[in-house]
Each structure stands twice: as structure tokens, then as C-alpha cells.
Amino acid sequence: MSRLKYILAIALPLLAGSVLSAQVTSGERDKYTLLTMPFNMRQLTLYKGQLAVNAGYKFAVRSQQFDSNGDKQILTNSGTGSVYHYYFADIRYGITDFLEIGAETNFIRHGMRDQTTTYVSATATGTQSVTVNKLSEVKGLGDILLLFTIRPPMQYKWFDLSATGGMFLPSSNYQPAKPQDNITNIAAANSYLINSYNKYTNGYGVPVYMISGSAKAVINKITFAADFTYKTPMHEGKNIRWIGTMTDKQFSYYDKTYQYLLSDEYSVNGAIHYQLTGWFDFYVNGFWQMTKGGWTEYYGNKYSNTRTSLLTLEPGFELQISPSLTIYQVAGFPLSGKSSDAPFYLFTTIRFSNFLFSK
Amino acid sequence: MRDPEKIRNYLLASMALILGMPLYSQTEKQLVPSDLRQQTIVTEPVTLRKGFFRIGTIANYRVADRYFDSNRTREYYLASVWSTKSVYNLALQYGITDRLEAEIVTEYMYNRTKSQSVEITPGTNASTTVTNKQVGFGIGDTRINMKYQFFPETKYKISLTGILNATFPTGKKNPSNVKSATQYDLPVGDGAYAMSGEIYARTILYPYSFTAYLTYSYNFEGSKKIEATDPKESNFRLGNRIQTGASANVHLNEWIVLANEISFYHDGEGWIRKGSTVTIPQSWAAVYVPNLVFQVKRFRLGESVSIPLLGKNVPADPLFIMTVQYVF
Numbered sequence: 126m127s128r129l130k131y132i133l134a135i136a137l138p139l140l141a142g143s144v145l146s147a148q149v150t151s152g153e154r155d156k157y158t159l160l161t162m163p164f165n166m167r168q169l170t171l172y173k174g175q176l177a178v179n180a181g182y183k184f185a186v187r188s189q190q191f192d193s194n195g196d197k198q199i200l201t202n203s204g205t206g207s208v209y210h211y212y213f214a215d216i217r218y219g220i221t222d223f224l225e226i227g228a229e230t231n232f233i234r235h236g237m238r239d240q241t242t243t244y245v246s247a248t249a250t251g252t253q254s255v256t257v258n259k260l261s262e263v264k265g266l267g268d269i270l271l272l273f274t275i276r277p278p279m280q281y282k283w284f285d286l287s288a289t290g291g292m293f294l295p296s297s298n299y300q301p302a303k304p305q306d307n308i309t310n311i312a313a314a315n316s317y318l319i320n321s322y323n324k325y326t327n328g329y330g331v332p333v334y335m336i337s338g339s340a341k342a343v344i345n346k347i348t349f350a351a352d353f354t355y356k357t358p359m360h361e362g363k364n365i366r367w368i369g370t371m372t373d374k375q376f377s378y379y380d381k382t383y384q385y386l387l388s389d390e391y392s393v394n395g396a397i398h399y400q401l402t403g404w405f406d407f408y409v410n411g412f413w414q415m416t417k418g419g420w421t422e423y424y425g426n427k428y429s430n431t432r433t434s435l436l437t438l439e440p441g442f443e444l445q446i447s448p449s450l451t452i453y454q455v456a457g458f459p460l461s462g463k464s465s466d467a468p469f470y471l472f473t474t475i476r477f478s479n480f481l482f483s484k
Numbered sequence: 485m486r487d488p489e490k491i492r493n494y495l496l497a498s499m500a501l502i503l504g505m506p507l508y509s510q511t512e513k514q515l516v517p518s519d520l521r522q523q524t525i526v527t528e529p530v531t532l533r534k535g536f537f538r539i540g541t542i543a544n545y546r547v548a549d550r551y552f553d554s555n556r557t558r559e560y561y562l563a564s565v566w567s568t569k570s571v572y573n574l575a576l577q578y579g580i581t582d583r584l585e586a587e588i589v590t591e592y593m594y595n596r597t598k599s600q601s602v603e604i605t606p607g608t609n610a611s612t613t614v615t616n617k618q619v620g621f622g623i624g625d626t627r628i629n630m631k632y633q634f635f636p637e638t639k640y641k642i643s644l645t646g647i648l649n650a651t652f653p654t655g656k657k658n659p660s661n662v663k664s665a666t667q668y669d670l671p672v673g674d675g676a677y678a679m680s681g682e683i684y685a686r687t688i689l690y691p692y693s694f695t696a697y698l699t700y701s702y703n704f705e706g707s708k709k710i711e712a713t714d715p716k717e718s719n720f721r722l723g724n725r726i727q728t729g730a731s732a733n734v735h736l737n738e739w740i741v742l743a744n745e746i747s748f749y750h751d752g753e754g755w756i757r758k759g760s761t762v763t764i765p766q767s768w769a770a771v772y773v774p775n776l777v778f779q780v781k782r783f784r785l786g787e788s789v790s791i792p793l794l795g796k797n798v799p800a801d802p803l804f805i806m807t808v809q810y811v812f
Contacts, residue, residue: 203564236560238560245603259562447736
């Protein structure tokens with residue numbers, strides 16, 4: 126009799142707990158359950174039949190950079206700070222629970238100012254001074270990345286792995302446009318201002334391979350996530366460089382072809398997430414990227430591209446607004462690096478997601 | 485002496501209850517619409533209810549990177565100059581009646597401009613670097629607003645509210661700590677009084693609301709030092725502003741609102757009397773402002789970006805705005 130009571134004493138709470146638990150979770154894989162799946166309960170790829178469209182905007186302030194020794198240089202002190210406007214869009218579709226395909230592209234606008242420089246020289250008629258303002262703008266659509274992602278064909282519980290492969294198609298313009306230089310006070314004999322405006326594009330100019338691996342492990346509401354990405358060009362490319370000369374305050378230009386090999390690019394993300402509620406996930410990510418290898422031709426000689434690296438701390442969140450809409454926001458704080466710009470940024474993305482063929 | 489068997493039974497029964505409780509406490513409380521009766525920017529009255537206060541701060545940040553020139557073309561600032569402007573304003577609103585609201589707004593400004601240029605003399609291989617730094621911070625101008633609902637929402641499908649605004653030049657209007665023409669502390673105030681009147685209309689078709697407004701601002705004549713090295717103040721008058729806008733707001737769920745506003749403003753010609761009279765040219769801009777507002781009970785957090793779409797003689801950079809408000 127006494128033993129029965131002990132058994133009941135243990136069994137009853139468990140039973141009570143299981144009933145309560147059954148009231149708050151559903152094992153059914155209906156459309157809304159999948160669309161509102163919290164980050165810590167979600168697999169690395171989309172579910173079968175799920176479509177996701179992301180659109181994002183990154184505003185970055187390039188107020189500092191790291192030099193080749195890793196020392197921070199404050200660009201705003203020299204008046205050469207600048208801002209990036211980076212727009213991003215992608216579309217992804219889950220063919221099965223284990224295979225996802227997608228495409229993505231971006232658009233960038235970034236104008237970088239050089240330090241204003243005045244050249245003073247003595248002439249027979251007096252002193253001549255020429256002031257030069259130089260702006261280099263990078264603007265345009267990026268190449269289209271086609272990609273697919275696979276994960277092991279088993280139900281996600283607390284650990285997941287995925288592998289991604291893809292290629293950037295050289296779909297966007299990569300040749301720089303002819304510079305727009307002008308003289309503002311052209312009538313002045315001995316003192317004038319040249320505004321130099323160089324226009325660069327955003328395309329690689331050659332196909333670029335991309336492979337990536339991701340992993341995710343969950344302990345209750347805490348998720349550890351990491352990924353590694355490697356990009357490498359398929360082959361060497363050719364581009365043009367504009368050479369300009371000024372004679373009698375008139376500019377003339379000609380283009381010169383040069384060869385180049387893009388640097389390989391490596392990046393690693395390591396994040397810890399906390400699922401505060403079902404609709405809010407907060408995380409802190411460490412983002413490290415490095416470029417190395419590659420070369421650029423100058424007047425017949427090949428010069429190695431500068432090796433760059435940057436480590437950025439990224440606190441961010443994922444906020445589910447409705448079953449179909451989710452907002453992501455992340456801020457980037459550069460910590461260390463070499464030969465690299467170190468912008469602070471705020472990146473906001475909105476995701477629309479739904480199942481095309483499910484009610 | 486009590487029966488030990490009975491005591492054990494009580495203990496076992498209590499254990500069952502106690503063990504069940506942690507399991508229950510681990511279940512997540514899902515917020516449902518009926519839990520959230522707070523009023524958002526869509527559903528709240530145009531003016532605060534009688535006896536209620538709302539305190540809030542709006543912080544905004546802008547970098548000077550591009551501008552619309554006199555030909556309405558978006559251009560970069562080409563010289564090596566870096567300017568940022570941050571404004572942190574503090575607003576206190578009070579509902580005097582259910583239809584009349586008073587508001588006082590003051591602001592703390594932080595403006596910064598840095599530039600550096602190099603002068604090179606190739607003949608002697610000498611170079612000189614010229615660095616300029618101007619910083620301005622402190623309490624800016626103060627505004628007082630009075631809002632009155634002529635056609636309250638409780639009676640009319642479309643409410644109509646009148647807003648009167650007075651601006652007081654409480655901010656420092658002259659450059660200070662002047663070391664040279666390029667080394668000084670920037671002013672943080674306009675240096676002139678201003679008055680404005682606004683008509684504001686709104687209708688609610690839950691989960692949507694639509695608003696439209698028309699504002700006219702009159703700037704009075706003032707005086708200040710236009711250049712840092714000016715020996716005395718010069719009279720000036722900023723052009724009057726006419727501004728209009730409309731917004732469509734939608735509840736994405738019970739506690740998040742997405743607002744979209746399109747506005748247009750035109751600043752008339754102003755003048756500066758410094759020896760001769762110099763004209764301050766007209767300017768205008770068309771602006772799009774997406775705004776995401778989170779409402780949790782009486783606490784509100786908003787995030788928006790003011791994006792200039794078209795313009796003339798105005799900055800062309802986005803203005804980032806964060807809003808925090810609390811009603812009590």
C-alpha cells in the first residue's frame with residue numbers, strides 16, 4: 126500500500142505536467158506552426174514548399190579603418206569619413222525539408238572622399254595654386270548569386286548541419302565609367318579648383334564560386350550557431366582603367382585594359398542566441414572575414430592584392446511580427462582588423478515567408 | 485500525537501502539487517490580442533486624455549554626405565569635410581481636457597564638423613596640413629505646442645485637430661570659443677522666434693489609420709553672428725515654411741505598427757543684412773518616412789528613417805530617428 130502511494134506520488138506530478146505541457150505545444154506540422162517556428166526550434170533550411178523573400182538595407186558609417194599594422198585610423202579626423210548604402214534582396218524556396226534553392230543580389234552606393242589637396246607652385250607671373258577634390262563612388266547592382274543548400278534527411282531536434290554551394294554569375298556591370306572631372310572657376314588664371322569624380326561598379330567581372338557550411342546546436346532556449354564561407358574566382362578577369370590628362374584646363378581620357386585575379390574570401394560567423402519568447406530571438410554574433418591571394422596588373426606587372434581582415438561584433442535580434450513577416454536587425458561594431466575599412470553599421474531586413482501550395 | 489500515515493498523505497499530496505508547479509511555470513505565456521489593450525499610434529486619441537502625461541525622447545542622427553543642389557540634382561560633398569548632427573529632444577505632454585493637450589519640447593544638440601586639407605609645394609617638396617574642427621553642443625531651442633480637437637473622434641468619422649506652436653530661441657545662437665575663422669564652437673540654436681499653425685486630420689479604420697496635415701510656420705526676424713569672426717551680430721530672417729504630409733498606418737499585429745508618411749516642405753526665401761542684404765535661397769524637399777513602432781502597455785519604442793526623395797538646396801542624406809515614450 127505504502128509503495129503504491131510512492132508510485133502515485135511520482136506519477137501524478139508527471140502526469141499533471143504532461144497534460145499542461147500538451148496544452149502549449151503542438152506536434153502538428155501545419156503551415157502556421159512551421160511559419161512561426163522559433164529560431165531555436167527551426168532547422169537550417171526552409172521547409173518543403175516554403176518560400177522566403179528577404180529585403181534588407183544596411184546603413185554603414187565608414188568613420189575608421191585599420192591599417193596594415195592593425196592600428197585604427199580615424200577617418201573623420203581627416204574629413205574623409207563616408208557612408209555606405211547597401212540594399213540586399215534574396216529569394217529562397219524549400220524543394221524538400223532537406224534541400225533549398227535560392228538567388229540573391231545587392232545594390233551599393235558608397236562615395237569615398239580623398240583628402241583635399243592644394244598644389245602651389247611659383248610661376249613667372251606669380252603663384253599658381255590648384256586645389257583637387259577627389260571622390261570615388263562605388264555604385265551599382267552586385268552579381269546574382271545562385272545557390273542551393275542541403276541538410277541531413279532527418280528531423281531537426283537539437284542539432285543541425287547544412288552545406289551550401291553556389292556561384293556568383295557576372296551579371297552586373299563591372300567596368301568603371303569614364304571619370305567626370307571639372308574645373309569650377311575656370312576663368313581664374315592662377316588659382317582654380319578641380320573636382321575629380323571617379324565612378325566604379327559593383328560587379329566581380331568573373332564567375333565566383335561560393336561554398337559554405339553551417340551548424341546549429343540548441344540547449345533549451347540557447348542556441349549556438351556557426352558557419353564558414355569560402356569564395357574563390359573561377360578564373361582571371363580583364364577590366365579597364367581610365368587614364369586622364371589635363372591640358373589647357375581641358376580633360377581627355379583613354380582606357381587601358383588590365384588583368385586581375387580576385388582575392389579568395391573567407392568568412393566565419395559564431396553566434397549565441399537566446400530565445401526570449403516564441404517571437405523574439407536575441408543574439409550576439411562574431412563575424413570574421415579575410416581576403417588573401419589574387420593580384421592586379423599595373424603597367425604590365427602583377428602586384429599581389431593586399432591581404433585584409435576584419436573582426437566585427439554583431440548584436441542583433443529576430444522579431445516575428447506575423448506568421449508571414451519577420452524583422453531582423455543587427456548592429457556591427459568593428460573590433461580589430463588589418464588593411465580594412467571598419468564601418469559601424471545598422472542592417473535591417475524584413476522577411477516575407479509563406480507556403481505557396483498549402484492552405 | 486497525530487497519525488503519521490495522515491501526515492505522509494498530506495506531504496505526498498503537497499509534493500504532487502509542488503512538482504506540478506515548476507512544470508507549469510516552464511510553459512511560455514503567449515501574448516494574445518485580448519491581453520493587450522494598450523493604445524498605439526493607430527488607436528490612441530489624437531490628444532491625451534484629461535489628466536494623463538506622456539514623456540518621451542526623440543533622438544535623431546544625420547551625416548552630411550550628399551545634398552540636392554539648386555538644379556535638384558543629388559550631389560556629394562566633394563571636399564574632405566565630415567559633419568554629423570545629433571539631436572536628443574525631450575518632450576512632455578499633458579492632457580488638459582479630453583480635447584486639449586499641451587506639450588513642451590526641448591532639445592540637446594551635438595553638432596560636429598571636421599575637415600583636413602593638405603597644401604603641397606612641389607618645388608620645395610614641402611607640405612602643410614590644415615585641420616579644422618568645430619563642435620557644438622548644448623540645449624537648443626524650445627517649443628511649446630497646444631493641440632485642440634475641433635472635431636473629436638468620438639463624434640466624427642474624421643477627426644480634425646488644430647495645433648499652435650511657438651518656438652523660443654533658448655539655444656546658443658552665436659559661435660563661441662572663437663580661435664580663428666575655422667576653429668570655434670558651433671551654435672546650437674536658430675536665434676529667432678517662430679510661430680506655426682497646423683491642421684491635422686485622422687480617421688481610423690482598424691487595423692488602419694490615415695492622417696493628413698498642413699502646417700504653416702512664420703519665422704520672426706532675429707540677430708546673430710553669421711561668421712565666427714564677425715565683430716557684431718547681423719539681422720536675419722529665415723524663410724517661412726509650408727509643409728504638408730499624409731500617412732497610412734497599419735497594425736502588423738496588436739503591438740507593432742508600421743507607419744508610412746510622405747511629406748513635402750517648402751522654405752521661402754530668407755535674408756541676412758550684413759552690410760548689404762544677402763538672400764537665403766528657397767529650398768524644398770519631398771520626404772518618405774517609414775516608421776516601425778512597438779507598443780508594450782504604456783511604453784512605446786519607435787524607429788524610423790526620413791528619406792529625402794527629391795529636393796532643392798537641402799541635405800539628401802537619410803535622418804535616423806529613435807523614439808521612446810511612456811504614458812502615465
